Amino acid sequence: MTQTDSTHYTVSYTIKDNYWKREIDSYTDTPVVDITEGSELRIYGGAKIKAVTEYGETTYEFSSADSNEDPVSFTLSELKALKQMLSNI
Numbered sequence: 001m002t003q004t005d006s007t008h009y010t011v012s013y014t015i016k017d018n019y020w021k022r023e024i025d026s027y028t029d030t031p032v033v034d035i036t037e038g039s040e041l042r043i044y045g046g047a048k049i050k051a052v053t054e055y056g057e058t059t060y061e062f063s064s065a066d067s068n069e070d071p072v073s074f075t076l077s078e079l080k081a082l083k084q085m086l087s088n089i
Contacts, residue, residue, distance in 0.1 A: 046065025063071030
């Protein structure tokens, strides 16, 4: 997506044929959203999912539109540790 002026954006998209490779290519500093087959991603009412990588570690943050509810965030290693702990119960 590129901004052509202060109020307009140009969105580029690709429709894939079944015989192409499964994933679309990604490029540095270019966002990619790739939803295939019967998959769905639905976020309503101000819900947010954010992933930020700093210093080689990615933190995932989940939040809602409710300003009284604090977001929850975790790293992949924290999620793996939680999974391990729960599987031992």
